[in-house]
Amino acid sequence: MSDSAARARGLQGPLWRAIAVYRIVALVYVAILVVRNVQEYERPMLAWPVLAVTAGWTVLTTYAYADPARRRPVLLGADLLITMGVMAASVWVVGRVALEHGKPTLAVAWHVAPVIAWAVAGGRRWGVLAALAMGATDLVVRAHYDQASFTGTVLMLLAAYAVGTLVRLSETSQIRLQRAIELEAATRERERLARDIHDGVLQVLALVKRRGAGLDGEAGELARLAGEQEAALRALVTGPTASAVDDNAEVDLMTLLGPYASATVSIAAPAAAVRLPAKVADEIAAAVAAALDNVVRHCEPGTKAYVLVEDEPWEVTVSVRDEGGGIDAERLAAAAEQGRLGVAQSIRGRIADLKGTVRITSAPGQGTEVELAVPRASIG
Amino acid sequence: MTTQEKQIRVMVVDDHPMWREGVCRDLAAAGYDVAAATGEGRQAVRIAAAARPDVVILDLQLPDVSGVEVIQGLLEAVPGIRVLMLSASGEQQSVLDAVKAGASGYLLKSAGLSEFLEAVARTAAGDTVFTPGLAGLVLGEFRRLAVEPPAADGATPKLTERETEVLRLVAKGLSYRQIAERLVLSHRTVQNHVQNTLGKLQLHNRVELTRYAIEQGLE
Numbered sequence: 001m002s003d004s005a006a007r008a009r010g011l012q013g014p015l016w017r018a019i020a021v022y023r024i025v026a027l028v029y030v031a032i033l034v035v036r037n038v039q040e041y042e043r044p045m046l047a048w049p050v051l052a053v054t055a056g057w058t059v060l061t062t063y064a065y066a067d068p069a070r071r072r073p074v075l076l077g078a079d080l081l082i083t084m085g086v087m088a089a090s091v092w093v094v095g096r097v098a099l100e101h102g103k104p105t106l107a108v109a110w111h112v113a114p115v116i117a118w119a120v121a122g123g124r125r126w127g128v129l130a131a132l133a134m135g136a137t138d139l140v141v142r143a144h145y146d147q148a149s150f151t152g153t154v155l156m157l158l159a160a161y162a163v164g165t166l167v168r169l170s171e172t173s174q175i176r177l178q179r180a181i182e183l184e185a186a187t188r189e190r191e192r193l194a195r196d197i198h199d200g201v202l203q204v205l206a207l208v209k210r211r212g213a214g215l216d217g218e219a220g221e222l223a224r225l226a227g228e229q230e231a232a233l234r235a236l237v238t239g240p241t242a243s244a245v246d247d248n249a250e251v252d253l254m255t256l257l258g259p260y261a262s263a264t265v266s267i268a269a270p271a272a273a274v275r276l277p278a279k280v281a282d283e284i285a286a287a288v289a290a291a292l293d294n295v296v297r298h299c300e301p302g303t304k305a306y307v308l309v310e311d312e313p314w315e316v317t318v319s320v321r322d323e324g325g326g327i328d329a330e331r332l333a334a335a336a337e338q339g340r341l342g343v344a345q346s347i348r349g350r351i352a353d354l355k356g357t358v359r360i361t362s363a364p365g366q367g368t369e370v371e372l373a374v375p376r377a378s379i380g
Numbered sequence: 381m382t383t384q385e386k387q388i389r390v391m392v393v394d395d396h397p398m399w400r401e402g403v404c405r406d407l408a409a410a411g412y413d414v415a416a417a418t419g420e421g422r423q424a425v426r427i428a429a430a431a432r433p434d435v436v437i438l439d440l441q442l443p444d445v446s447g448v449e450v451i452q453g454l455l456e457a458v459p460g461i462r463v464l465m466l467s468a469s470g471e472q473q474s475v476l477d478a479v480k481a482g483a484s485g486y487l488l489k490s491a492g493l494s495e496f497l498e499a500v501a502r503t504a505a506g507d508t509v510f511t512p513g514l515a516g517l518v519l520g521e522f523r524r525l526a527v528e529p530p531a532a533d534g535a536t537p538k539l540t541e542r543e544t545e546v547l548r549l550v551a552k553g554l555s556y557r558q559i560a561e562r563l564v565l566s567h568r569t570v571q572n573h574v575q576n577t578l579g580k581l582q583l584h585n586r587v588e589l590t591r592y593a594i595e596q597g598l599e
């Protein structure tokens with residue numbers, strides 16, 4: 001048995017206590033019946049030693065089952081046999097005639113305890129097995145084959161089956177929970193280690209980039225490559241990694257925007273997560289991607305772009321500014337009239353769906369700025 | 381920088397030996413007096429008390445103590461010391477915590493040499509060095525404080541409209557010169573606005589720490 005399985009077994013404690021309580025209550029019931037019926041027994045004097053055995057076994061099992069280490073097949077087997085023995089003793093003590101007239105056995109109700117014990121210890125198969133054995137003994141001892149007798153046995157069978165199933169179910173879910181907790185702890189530790197390792201790698205890449213920046217030819221090229229990889233790795237390790245369960249679940253917008261950070265794209269945002277419904281975050285991220293794509297397409301290579309994310313209680317604002325050439329207002333308006341602002345249109349379309357606004361400002365020599373504002377109220 | 385002026389004393393704290401040496405070399409070449417260099421936070425605080433540098437170039441991720449602790453130790457050991465943080469990963473919360481603890485500037489390690497030297501010069505001159513990323517963090521922090529339930533004495537720090545405007549432009553990557561042009565302000569005024577935002581945050585942080593200490597009965 002694995003460690004987690006052993007821990008799951010520990011959770012059976014309350015069930016075993018319940019069995020002990022049941023057995024004690026059943027013992028009291030048996031004692032009351034014996035006192036009331038003893039005059040009609042075939043051998044009344046023998047009733048008391050059998051009752052003593054019943055009481056003794058009740059006390060013994062209460063203590064024995066309390067320790068998980070002692071809940072072994074030997075004890076379970078003995079439990080079943082001794083209970084059957086007490087029941088069988090009824091044939092001599094109570095007598096055939098009284099039993100056939102419907103007098104209860106000396107183990108009435110008490111005989112269900114070991115059956116449930118088997119179900120708890122071994123699951124529904126053991127439980128059903130014990131119930132069949134105990135039920136058969138009961139029927140044979142009472143030799144009273146009417147509907148009521150069968151109903152008792154069937155009820156015991158069903159109880160054993162149900163308890164066995166429930167025990168297995170709770171064990172499985174407990175083991176799963178345990179595994180999930182262990183996995184989470186391991187993941188967190190791995191992330192912590194990764195942060196340290198990545199920091200070292202980032203340092204070296206930044207160093208290569210910096211020392212090689214002034215060199216010509218291959219060394220300079222290597223430095224540039226190191227710089228690119230440094231930016232990519234930094235974006236990867238600083239980005240949170242949660243993903244949405246469905247469209248309505250909230251995600252951190254920064255999870256989606258983080259990957260766009262690079263040597264030429266700077267991303268400024270609050271330290272805390274910018275939580276938005278997954279669908280809204282997706283649309284905003286797609287709009288930002290389109291804006292950045294536009295920078296790459298229309299500006300000179302290496303043009304820097306700056307993304308700023310602002311999270312206010314009433315709206316989320318994302319602006320994308322580039323340091324490209326920019327265009328003057330007249331040309332911008334003219335282009336819009338002629339429907340040549342393909343990218344701008346797609347950005348406007350996405351944000352309009354979110355009931356947000358898009359503001360595009362540009363001037364020659366001052367780059368272009370696209371500001372998206374999405375009200376939280378519409379996000380609901 | 382002329383050597384006639386009093387040389388600016390700089391200390392370099394970075395656990396990466398090659399990086400540390402490289403930074404020391406660059407600083408010496410640019411005319412700074414590299415007073416000390418170490419790879420450990422606690423040692424940095426001890427050395428600073430004796431070497432009394434004007435500026436500390438501090439790697440935010442040290443093996444022994446957190447950046448916040450080093451900054452607090454340095455400010456205690458040498459009041460008025462200026463701390464320029466460098467970070468390889470740019471891990472946001474730790475950068476924000478370090479700035480709140482009293483660092484006066486922040487730069488990613490991926491910054492170029494000229495950018496780095498300019499940042500050191502500005503830090504030495506008493507200016508604050510903001511990256512767009514840091515401006516975004518500070519903006520976010522003021523917004524977080526604004527929506528949080530106010531402290532008992534209601535002293536939630538607030539940015540003026542102008543300060544918010546300036547900070548947003550810094551976060552959008554504009555240089556102080558560009559911001560000054562756009563808002564029709566002097567370069568110095570822009571610089572002051574940026575510095576004020578940081579000052580408010582650091583003051584609030586100190587007040588919070590003191591309040592916490594009193595509440596915990598540590599005073």
